[in-house]
Amino acid sequence: KQEVTQIPAALSVPEGENLVLNCSFTDSAIYNLQWFRQDPGKGLTSLLLIQSSQREQTSGRLNASLDKSSGRSTLYIAASQPGDSATYLCAVEVRNSGTYKYIFGTGTRLKVLA
């Protein structure tokens, strides 16, 4: 059974720091991995999608890497800002018998202090 874990569970940093959020999964047979942002009481916004054949994706100050063989992904946030404060979730796509679904990690609650 696929399990997705994120470390740390919570993080509080001063503005301007570079951050690394970690995501690990137990079964390397994934099709892609996505990173999402969730603001309190809201839905999720997709940040980056890494296909299983890719090693990393970048969007602005965000960079996500994927190492399928070791079951790990990292989300790097450069020059953090208070507006980055949110919960960050990773999710892996798994497939079975023609169906697919996404398994979510436990999340990292980030607070960037002004």
Place this chain on the structure above:
Amino acid sequence: GAVVSQHPSWVICKSGTSVKIECRSLDFQATTMFWYRQFPKQSLMLMATSNEGSKATYEQGVEKDKFLINHASLTLSTLTVTSAHPEDSSFYICSANTGTGGEKLFFGSGTQLSVL
């Protein structure tokens, strides 16, 4: 990006009543929609996968008769919580994509259900 609209945003109901939550894809056809449940400060738990025109696939431990899912068109899926009880109080979120997998997921804004 694609837009998924979820309604209502919040609902308060008495124990024993049924509540319907709608999830609409506004600018694309969503062959597949997913329904999740989220408890405070916890991650998303997949409840069921809904495919247009067919029965939903429920995850282990999710009661089919309790959480009725209908996906009658390519732009609308509904989740009905039947005979709701206080333990059903939670944040429910839907997501959708075009149904082929390997694509970004787009989420509704969620529904906070409180059962008194």
